[in-house]
Amino acid sequence: MHLSTEQRDILRNKLQQRRTQMVADLRDESISEDGTLAVRSHRGETDDEAVIESMDAVEIASTARDATELAAIDSALQRLDTPDFGVCIDCGADIPSARLMAEPTVLRCTACQQRFEHQHHTPGGARL
Ligand SMILES: [Zn+2]
Numbered sequence: 001m002h003l004s005t006e007q008r009d010i011l012r013n014k015l016q017q018r019r020t021q022m023v024a025d026l027r028d029e030s031i032s033e034d035g036t037l038a039v040r041s042h043r044g045e046t047d048d049e050a051v052i053e054s055m056d057a058v059e060i061a062s063t064a065r066d067a068t069e070l071a072a073i074d075s076a077l078q079r080l081d082t083p084d085f086g087v088c089i090d091c092g093a094d095i096p097s098a099r100l101m102a103e104p105t106v107l108r109c110t111a112c113q114q115r116f117e118h119q120h121h122t123p124g125g126a127r128l
Pocket residue numbers: 088089090091092093108109110111112113
């Protein structure tokens with residue numbers, strides 16, 4: 001653990017603010033009455049089945065992305081007070097605090113992140 005208590009407090013605040021914001025956004029958009037994540041269908045807005053399908057696909061992708069980010073925030077908040085936080089999950093190096101401040105949910109140092117993205121690059125995916 002190379003982060004100071006102050007730095008961790010800042011990161012915790014950042015993460016909590018982002019989480020609050022995301023939950024508020026998701027609630028507006030896609031959390032149903034019982035609190036589960038639901039995808040709003042565009043059925044009813046048009047009777048063009050192909051248009052409905054593509055609009056719903058965008059909605060599903062967007063909700064899935066939000067859910068993934070929310071999970072990343074929760075996981076970062078859980079790790080924040082453990083020695084694992086701020087340590088690259090691939091090489092075990094300390095992730096520079098400036099990088100963590102900019103992106104508190106990162107799991108890898110810059111070098112490993114670039115390698116990871118290179119290896120897991122999915123052309124055309126998640127670019128909506
Ligand atoms: Zn690394």
